[in-house]
Amino acid sequence: MHDRGGEHRVGTAFGLTVEVEFPCPGLPPRDQPHPCDARLVRVGLAHPGESLPDAFPTDAEALWTVRHPDGHIAGFLGAHPVAGYLFQAEGYGDFHITADAAVVRCAPSDGAAWSWQRYLVGQVLPLVAILRGLEVFHASVVGVGSVGVAFLGGSRSGKSTLATMLVTRGARFVTDDVVAVERDPSDPGGPPLAHPGFGLASLRHSAAPAFSPDALNRIADRIGADAEATRFAIPVDPAPVRIDSLFFLRHVADVDAPTIEPLSPLDPGLLLGSVYNSRLRTPARLLRHLDLSAALAASSTAFRVNIGPRSGPEAVAEAVESHAPSFSR
Amino acid sequence: MTEEPLTDDALIRAHVRVPDHVASREFEAETVILNLSTGQYHGLNPTGSKILDLLRDTGSVTRTAEAVATQYGQAVEDVVGDVTELCRTLAERGLVEIDVTDA
Numbered sequence: 315m316h317d318r319g320g321e322h323r324v325g326t327a328f329g330l331t332v333e334v335e336f337p338c339p340g341l342p343p344r345d346q347p348h349p350c351d352a353r354l355v356r357v358g359l360a361h362p363g364e365s366l367p368d369a370f371p372t373d374a375e376a377l378w379t380v381r382h383p384d385g386h387i388a389g390f391l392g393a394h395p396v397a398g399y400l401f402q403a404e405g406y407g408d409f410h411i412t413a414d415a416a417v418v419r420c421a422p423s424d425g426a427a428w429s430w431q432r433y434l435v436g437q438v439l440p441l442v443a444i445l446r447g448l449e450v451f452h453a454s455v456v457g458v459g460s461v462g463v464a465f466l467g468g469s470r471s472g473k474s475t476l477a478t479m480l481v482t483r484g485a486r487f488v489t490d491d492v493v494a495v496e497r498d499p500s501d502p503g504g505p506p507l508a509h510p511g512f513g514l515a516s517l518r519h520s521a522a523p524a525f526s527p528d529a530l531n532r533i534a535d536r537i538g539a540d541a542e543a544t545r546f547a548i549p550v551d552p553a554p555v556r557i558d559s560l561f562f563l564r565h566v567a568d569v570d571a572p573t574i575e576p577l578s579p580l581d582p583g584l585l586l587g588s589v590y591n592s593r594l595r596t597p598a599r600l601l602r603h604l605d606l607s608a609a610l611a612a613s614s615t616a617f618r619v620n621i622g623p624r625s626g627p628e629a630v631a632e633a634v635e636s637h638a639p640s641f642s643r
Numbered sequence: 644m645t646e647e648p649l650t651d652d653a654l655i656r657a658h659v660r661v662p663d664h665v666a667s668r669e670f671e672a673e674t675v676i677l678n679l680s681t682g683q684y685h686g687l688n689p690t691g692s693k694i695l696d697l698l699r700d701t702g703s704v705t706r707t708a709e710a711v712a713t714q715y716g717q718a719v720e721d722v723v724g725d726v727t728e729l730c731r732t733l734a735e736r737g738l739v740e741i742d743v744t745d746a
Contacts, residue, residue: 579672586675586684597679601666604677604684608668 326552328494329509340514342550360421377593406433415445428538450590457486462555467563505613513550569622577616
């Protein structure tokens with residue numbers, strides 16, 4: 315039985331106003347009134363025993379399917395023009411998004427709430443943001459004042475670790491792993507807005523020794539852990555930021571200390587390849603992704619960060635601080 | 644029946660159109676072209692991007708070649724070959740449509 319918790323909670327994340335009917339650590343506070351109220355999404359639990367897949371049309375388009383050798387589904391994302399979208403994620407549960415992306419219903423797997431909510435926050439709500447007209451990039455972002463510094467790279471490139479380290483050193487947490495971006499309605503031709511996500515970050519156990527317990531305890535509350543990482547809740551200011559620096563992380567074998575090199579000109583493929591949830595490939599979505607990639611490239615300074623096998627997170631953070639324009643203001 | 648390849652003369656006289664399913668955005672050193680029908684991305688250097696813009700505006704290989712020649716201070720006959728070659732490449736990728744019916 316999952317805790318519905320009684321009262322509804324409302325917050326702002328990924329450019330959405332999110333109303334949840336259950337306890338949801340990391341949901342940022344909501345400014346009142348907030349422009350994101352126009353993108354309200356209600357998140358609730360399915361009825362006990364209800365099967366979301368059974369109610370989903372069998373003629374839905376399968377955007378993504380992963381099966382075990384015996385045919386059992388490990389992961390699935392289906393799309394139907396009337397019924398909406400269905401996520402099936404082994405170990406996390408089933409999640410349904412209505413066609414207008416205004417309602418999400420969750421049928422979680424057994425286990426701790428913080429665990430299945432990782433999928434809600436990390437996959438389901440980012441898809442909602444895309445469906446509601448934002449574009450989502452695979453990036454972690456920290457803020458310095460009203461300006462954002464973004465870290466991009468593949469899984470395990472160190473985005474989360476670097477962002478967390480910078481927060482222990484005084485930066486503001488904006489989002490981990492997923493950033494929702496849109497054109498500023500008040501300045502459509504100017505730098506785009508990056509919206510904070512949930513105040514949640516994952517720190518891999520392999521990276522944990524680089525952090526003192528005191529430093530982590532000052533910035534975050536531990537909410538759970540699994541075999542790979544510890545999950546933290548971190549306070550988030552829901553106000554959007556304008557990203558002025560892009561750092562593309564990569565691991566290389568032949569450097570000791572981390573090195574940073576300007577990327578000028580920036581290869582558009584680096585931003586285009588940082589798309590989050592590449593399964594949804596409607597023309598409108600593809601165009602928005604191209605448009606916002608170009609807008610980010612035009613309004614940001616880009617760097618490559620080369621991280622060697624012995625480059626600790628603190629050294630990488632120091633290198634970023636010495637290069638990102640916003641840290642030197 | 645095998646379609647006859649378009650000759651350079653026919654291409655020079657043809658109407659050229661950039662269809663609605665083609666979008667582009669400029670980056671620092673190149674323009675990225677997106678074919679919304681196929682989801683494929685293509686890159687053009689600044690000169691190629693300029694030629695595509697001119698094809699979109701003029702609808703004509705000849706007028707495009709004349710404009711490029713003027714801009715770069717070259718003879719039209721020195722430029723038209725590059726323009727027709729790019730036009731063919733763009734057509735092969737569905738990024739322009741060539742109409743020879745009135746040519």
